[in-house]
Amino acid sequence: MLRFFFGRLAVLIPTFIGVSIVAFAFIRLLPGDPVQLMSGERVMSPERYEKISHELGYDRPIVIQYLDYLGNVLTGDFGRSLTTKEPVLTIFAKLFPATLELSLCAIIFAVVLGIPAGIIAAVRRGTVIDQTVMGTALIGYSMPIFWWGLLLIILFSGVLQWTPVSGRISFSYFFQPVTGFMLIDSLISGQKGAFKSAVSHLILPTIVLGTIPLAVIARQTRSAMLEVLGEDYVRTARAKGLPPLRVIGVHALRNAMIPVVTTIGLQVGVMLAGAILTESIFSWPGIGKWMVDSVFKRDYPVIQGGLLIIASIIMVVNLIVDLLYGLINPRIRH
Amino acid sequence: MATSTPNALQEADRHAVTMGQRLSEFWYYFSENRGAVIGLWVFVFLVVVAILAPLLAPHMPQQQYRDAILVPPYWQEGGRAAYLLGTDAVGRDLLSRLLYGARFSLFIGVIVTTLSLTVGIFFGVIAGYVGGKTDTFIMRIMDVILAFPSLLLALVLVAVLGPGLINAMIAIALVLQPHFVRLTRAAVMSEKTRDYVVAAKVAGAKPLRLMFKTILPNCMAPLIVQATLSFSTAILDAAALGFLGMGAQPPTPEWGTMLAEAREFILRAWWVVTLPGLAILVTVLAINLMGDGLRDALDPKLKRS
Amino acid sequence: MKKLSFAAALLAATVLSGAASAKTLVYCSEGSPEGFDPALYTAGTTFDASSRPVYNRLVEFKPGTTEIEPGLAESYEISDDGLQYTFKLRPGVKFQTTDFFTPTRTMNADDVIFSFERQLKADNPYNQYVTGGAWEYFAGMGMPDLIASIDKVDDMTVRFVLKQKEAPFLTNLGMDFGSIVSKEYADKLAEANTKEQLNQKPVGTGPFQFVDYQLDARIQYKANPDYWKGKEKIDDLVFAITKEASVRYQKLQAGECHVMPYPASADVAAMKADPNLQVMEEAGLNVAYLAFNTLQPPFDKTEVRKAIAGAINKQAIVDAVFQGAAQVAKNPMPPTMWGYNDAIEDDKYDPAAAKAALEAAGVKDLKMKVWAMPVARPYMLDARRAAEVIQADLAAIGVTAEVVTYEWAEYLERSKAKDRDGAVILGWTGDNGDPDNFLHTLLGCAAVGGNNRAQWCNEEFDKLVNAAKLSTDQAERTKLYEEAQVVFKREAPWVTLDHSVVVMPMSKKVSGYVMSPLGHHAFSGVDIAE
Helix, strand or coil: CHHHHHHHHHHHHHHHHHHHHHHHHHHHHCCCCHHHHHHCCCCCCHHHHHHHHHHHCCCCCHHHHHHHHHHHHHCCCCCECCCCCCEHHHHHHHHHHHHHHHHHHHHHHHHHHHHHHHHHHHHCCCCHHHHHHHHHHHHHHCCCHHHHHHHHHHHHHHHCCCCCCCCCCCCCCCCCCCCCCHHHHHHHHCCCCHHHHHHHHHHHHHHHHHHHHHHHHHHHHHHHHHHHHCCHHHHHHHHCCCCHHHHHHHHHHHHHHHHHHHHHHHHHHHHHHHHHHHHHHCCCCCHHHHHHHHHHHCCHHHHHHHHHHHHHHHHHHHHHHHHHHHHHCHHHHC | CCCCCHHHHHHHHHHHHHHHHHHHHHHHHHHHCHHHHHHHHHHHHHHHHHHHHHHHCCCCCCCCCCCCCCCCCCCCCCCECCECCCECCCCCEHHHHHHHHHHHHHHHHHHHHHHHHHHHHHHHHHHHHHCHHHHHHHHHHHHHHHHCCHHHHHHHHHHHHCCCHHHHHHHHHHHHHHHHHHHHHHHHHHHHCCHHHHHHHHCCCCHHHHHHHHHHHHHHHHHHHHHHHHHHHHHHHHHHHHHCCCCCCCCCCCHHHHHHHHHHHCCCCHHHHHHHHHHHHHHHHHHHHHHHHHHHHHCHHHHHC | CCCCCHHHHHHHHHHHHHCCCCCEEEECCCCCCCCCCHHHCCCHHHHHHCHHHHCCECEEECCCCCCEEECCEEEEEECCCCCEEEEEECCCCECCCECCECCCCECCHHHHHHHHHHHHCCCCCCCCCCCCCCCHHHHHCCHHHHEEEEEEEECCEEEEEECCCCCCHHHHHCCHHHECCCHHHHHHHHHCCCHHHHHCCCCCCCCEEEEEEECCCEEEEEECCCCCCCCCCCCEEEEECCCCHHHHHHHHHHCCCCECCCCCHHHHHHHHHCCCEEEEEEECCEEEEEECCCCCCCCCCHHHHHHHHHHCCHHHHHHHHHCCCEEECCCCCCCCCCCCCCCCCCCCCCHHHHHHHHHHCCCCCCEEEEECCCCCECCECCHHHHHHHHHHHHHHCCCEEEEECCCHHHHHHHCCCCCCCCEEEEEEECCCCCCHHHHHHHHCHHHECCCECCCCCCHHHHHHHHHHHHCCCHHHHHHHHHHHHHHHHHHCCEEEEEEEEEEEEEECCEECCCCCCCCCCCCCCCEECC
16 A cells, blocks of 8 residues: 555645746746836836846746746745735735635535435436436436526526625625634624525525536436446345345445545546636635636646645645555556 | 558458447446436437537627616516627627527536646546656646645736636646546556556557557547546536636636626626526536446446445 | 634624624725735726725815825925925824734824835835835836935924926825825834735725625725724725626615626616716716827828817717717817816817818828727727727728727737837826826937837827916916817827726715715715615
């Protein structure tokens, strides 16, 4: 197992270096001189231009700039935002709980609905139920989620007026964040209705972000279940006359869950990509929206640092999924 | 071909028969899947619409009618027969824009898929066949690309290249091709040691021929399935980039870009928001239905279950 | 900060929820502030959240005007040579008491000197307190080269000594970078080695005090109970950061916020029709122009420039680009500013006369480039569309125009070149409401090859604006600027295109809001009905 772990880690390091080069190179390639952009219509004197370029280190050889950057990154310094001048990591830390809260809710939503739906479809294979579930899943899988979000807003916020349009909580509630998770913070605050408000703000974004993982999980569960249900030991269990629920619940499900767990792990990347769109639609103050805004503002260090942090998170999560998979399924290790 | 020897003709004939058999077998399995057939018909319909858009569209997609701003669809109160699906905020006919939009979406799908497929196969075959350091190098690069969320990577790439449809397509092709590389590589590696390859090698076939003529055709099934997946992903991602303002630029009637322009009117004019998204959904759904059918028909393992 | 104990947070929360009947005004702001030290930044969004609610300046703009009035300085004196400005400070002004700082003394000369010296002197401990931060506006307004020294005459008197005469100096001190910060607070932070907090948790003398900022989501303020002009009518002020104009409008309709800036132009008509909303409008402090390169033939000839000015239908541009939410510009400075010469008559749109004038000047088959910026600016939302209108208008008088564009940074850089080929669409948003900021900055001889995109150096004009720069007599300056505008119109180095119209929709419950011609959004004096 240790060898397996180190083998994976050895792959991770060159990938990380590659990721850092990509993140760094992108920013160097972005059109538009960042120093020039800072001044807009106002003409900057050549001395001032030089001074700012120098302060930002843009006047040094590119290889040196990269090595410096890598060195800084390894000590946790991802640079500072050009607009707010705050360290990228600090901003990330402030915004990440919002994305995490939304992503966790979305994954719970997807798992809680997706796994039972997949099981039912597999057990009732070929019936109308199966077809309905799988048809719905395919629609979900094909959904342009930015449009899905707008549709839900039209229906639930516009026509029915059940849910708010955007944000994490109504502006009439105010409290200091303790955990960064609005659901928990609103409970801690003890303010009447705050929790309810936080929940109502979460509903639509959760559905939107959870839609594609839900579809993927349902489909994956169904096919994994079908495979397992066809295996000898399940047939034997059935033949022995064990109650069907027990067969499905205990024998089949446990084995079918291995690929499903992997799928769930792999949804992290999907989630972060989805967060870009979901957060933009619902003005959700998380890292997805932050990245989009920074691209438009050409906030180079943020784009750079954000790409690197996000990619690192995905790599680490994938590593964990790999290891878990290796743990559950020893065959993989060799 | 006049100088072909009888021998070569025979060879061709035999080939044709197997191709024909394969096709009919394929169609048998494909047509068993009702969803796939519906998807195919919808897709054919979309292709026809895209080709005939200039004939079908009642107006030019960029023509602004200043007297008809945000006119609702025909069947709603205030709707006009001249604008069946209503007009947008600057008085352009929505139906015409949607029809022309089909062109862009299919075009995006075709180009992106071709691009990522070609590049992906090329590197995949090389990685799988050559192996060793070349393989490691190529695969590490693919790992790097796959380490980023695809949409985020595409977004930053487009920011680098400059917003626009062509650049969006390049960016999406780039983030999609590692899947092809991985698939091709895996397939090539498993085929490499098969008897027919070894035989061809012994017979003195050159490496390039071996890679692309002998091995590759036998790895096509998973690639075709992946290609349909990429086709729909490309359309979705291009629309998403358009929606974020980094894809096709207004006034291009690309569906995602139309949605972005329509966002302002979300609570006032449902049709400008609903219809372009519906068009995206239907297109992507049709392609995914086809993809499912293709997988069932091409993948012998799943066929059995 | 996160660990600021559970109990404290709980306590704070219960106290806040207890005061449920407080009057709260929610402002749906258009973006996040870059920080809370206004001197570090140039964006209006940042100023709205920092300098305007939290801080005061020595002199301030009278609400609704571009004229200044005493602020933290009770009075001021300018020496006869115009080089010494002596400010008598207002006594007894308290800095805000917040949960992170309790002042022990009132505002005095040390605070004023500190506020400016951190921007002026490289050896001030706060000169570089934010990594990568620069004193953008202070430098941009030429202060480092202008100020010789800032002296403390006594505890309540401060004197600025200048190197040369500069009439707009006083107005400049009313700008956001002139906000007075607390030296006591800064010293305390320096001691705790948390200097950067000055940019995150501001303490000032202004009408509202900072409570909390949740990144990209909300800023919370409460009325400063010790405000020297008296406590505000509202108790709490909330900035609800909402970047999408359509979402801001939805929130306004739903009553989730009470005031919003920058509505989408398409929504304005519906807003005006809404019985629950009131819509205020005013011309923005900006101008969009088409600048010829007056060094390049045939545009070095006044007749040619005048002919082209007469061929362009400006109203069509305003209609096409702004859907009417702008007004045609006849002068190079906005009409809300003092010194605006309303007596000037605009060039008449008359293609036939323009064509004849061009022929009379001996110009045939003229081909020219029209530069269109790639980005939307407040004064010009869609330069490409404007360029297309101009292109069509010019075609009507037989001039072939080619529209060119570059990436924004490159556009700004290239358009400065003296040998630039073609006329460039650009504009300007005023900084301080002083005509100098338009006429001298954009059209003076000193700005050729820089801000003066017309590369236009007219002796007569330059003399007038330079004289106005040196005079400290407002009436005399007004006269000089009015005359300068006459010269400008006669010589036509630009075709002035438009001034945008700023629209502020708000709930009918809101009263006392005053629009600022400088584009500020300030909530002092605002009240809200229950």
